[in-house]
Amino acid sequence: MLEMRGIDKSFDGQRVIASVSLALGAGEFFSILGPSGCGKSTLLRILAGFDHPDSGEVYLAGESITKTPPHDRPMNMVFQRYALFPHMDVAENVAFSLRVNKVARPERLRRVDEALALVAMDGFGGRRISTLSGGQQQRVALARALVNRPKVLLLDEPLSALDLNLRVRMQTELRSLQRRLGMTFVFVTHDQGEALTMSDRIAVMNQGRVEQVGSPQDVYERPETAFVASFLGSTNRLSGHFAGPVDGRSTHGWVDLGAGTRCMARLPRLQQNLPLGKQVHLLVRPENVYLGKGEGFAPESTVQNSHRNEFVCTLCDIFYRGATVDINGLWQPNKSLMTATILNAAALPADLRVGDYARFGFAADDAWILNPEGAQ
Numbered sequence: 001m002l003e004m005r006g007i008d009k010s011f012d013g014q015r016v017i018a019s020v021s022l023a024l025g026a027g028e029f030f031s032i033l034g035p036s037g038c039g040k041s042t043l044l045r046i047l048a049g050f051d052h053p054d055s056g057e058v059y060l061a062g063e064s065i066t067k068t069p070p071h072d073r074p075m076n077m078v079f080q081r082y083a084l085f086p087h088m089d090v091a092e093n094v095a096f097s098l099r100v101n102k103v104a105r106p107e108r109l110r111r112v113d114e115a116l117a118l119v120a121m122d123g124f125g126g127r128r129i130s131t132l133s134g135g136q137q138q139r140v141a142l143a144r145a146l147v148n149r150p151k152v153l154l155l156d157e158p159l160s161a162l163d164l165n166l167r168v169r170m171q172t173e174l175r176s177l178q179r180r181l182g183m184t185f186v187f188v189t190h191d192q193g194e195a196l197t198m199s200d201r202i203a204v205m206n207q208g209r210v211e212q213v214g215s216p217q218d219v220y221e222r223p224e225t226a227f228v229a230s231f232l233g234s235t236n237r238l239s240g241h242f243a244g245p246v247d248g249r250s251t252h253g254w255v256d257l258g259a260g261t262r263c264m265a266r267l268p269r270l271q272q273n274l275p276l277g278k279q280v281h282l283l284v285r286p287e288n289v290y291l292g293k294g295e296g297f298a299p300e301s302t303v304q305n306s307h308r309n310e311f312v313c314t315l316c317d318i319f320y321r322g323a324t325v326d327i328n329g330l331w332q333p334n335k336s337l338m339t340a341t342i343l344n345a346a347a348l349p350a351d352l353r354v355g356d357y358a359r360f361g362f363a364a365d366d367a368w369i370l371n372p373e374g375a376q
Contacts, residue, residue, distance in 0.1 A: 001026040001184055002047070002152060007056035009042055016042050017053070018208040024186065029178050031187045031195040034205035035231070040188045043205075044154050047186060048077045060151070076145035077154040080161065082137050084129045084144075090116070091125030094143045115143040118177065135166045142177070152184045159194065171197055192232050196220060204228050224268040226370040229283045236289065238263070238282040238336050242274045242369065253369050255282045259333030263309040265367035274371060281370050288366035289340035291327060291348070292359040310361035313338055315354050320345070327352075329360050 002024040009017035016039045024030045032040040045051040047058060049070035058066045065073055084093050091112050098108045116122055119139040129137065138158060145153055159167045159174075175198045178185045189195050195202050196216040203213045204227075212224045223229035230237070243254035246264055250272040254262045265282050267274070274280065292310075313329025316337070325342045338360045342348055352358065 001061055003059040005057045007043070007046060007053045009046065009051065009053050016208050020210055022203055022210065022213065024184060026184055027182045029175065029185045029187065029198060029200045031189060031199040031202045032205060033189055033192065033195040033202050035190055038205040039208040040205050041156055044156050044186065044188050048075055048154050049073050074151040075154055076148055076150040077156065078141050078145050078158045080157045082141040084137060084140060086129050089125065090121065090127050090129065090140050093129065093140055094147050096144065097148055111147050115147040118146060119143045134162050135170060138162065138170060152186060155185060155187045157189055174198065204231065222268065223368060224270045226281055226372050229368065229370060234286050234339065235283045236286060236338055238334065240280060240282060242276060242278045242280045244276055252364060255280060255369055257334050261333065264364040265369045266365060267369050271369060271371055278371065281372050282367055283370055284362045284367040286326065286339040286341035287343065289338065289360055289362050291340045291342060292361065308361050308363055310359050311338065312357050313360050315352065315356050315358055318352065318354060329358055
């Protein structure tokens, strides 16, 4: 339904968007995720028509809208600061664009009531903006964007000004509203949890480029670059050198970690042409690391086969976090810190103490070999 092809954009000679191409489906909740300054808001402004690309095209339903002005695009935008008019009441704010477009008063009133009902603000039409809470102002901004019945709703970090509890509640409400309307939402955020919770698909951006596009499960569990793996959630990182594919396959490979130790892990699609000896990172999520007592093992010993990789580490810290327990261990030969997140404290080995030896292990399918410099 909505497509960007080869979008480039520079400001003052600095390239902020570099050859971005994306395709969005009708009725999709699509998030653009990345750190501050990566270009995600600029990309949204190009979609809205507020900024124009230096090169590339924007298509809606197969028709180019690259040169179409914002007011002629069937899209509305919800800004980070909402941009509500303080001298108008709620109903007047929501009706503003309808008045500009000279919609008849009876139709205008009906559509304002309809939009306020969509965001659970019935009965608030006569209230002043200054009397509303942050969450209520956010709903008014949504109603104002929805009153024109756009095909696409663009949202530029609309929840960032809210406190944590309200932000979590509004995530649920936004997602529910999008499903109810069946409308395409394009949502910009720097909050990983927000994107993972709400999205059908996520584009992860870094330094003006899209590093990976996929479902929340894809980008979290099958990252294709070191940046994606490290930006989304916590990750154990072991440095080593690529020692070749396993049995000639390109789906899994070996990493030489030194001290005579090799580990097996997945080779993502973008990493399958790594040269032998290339410095790489082996990454594994803490929740995919299991823990066992280390009796009978020397501190430097390692177990490895086609299914698992195990290290005997010295326990450094044990952090009880209520629902989970984080356990840090130091693998002496590589001076690498490993963290295991145990989802069930009762599953911990009995009498585990700081200073003990413990086996930290993970399956080959739960770890990835990634080039720290990016995709090949």
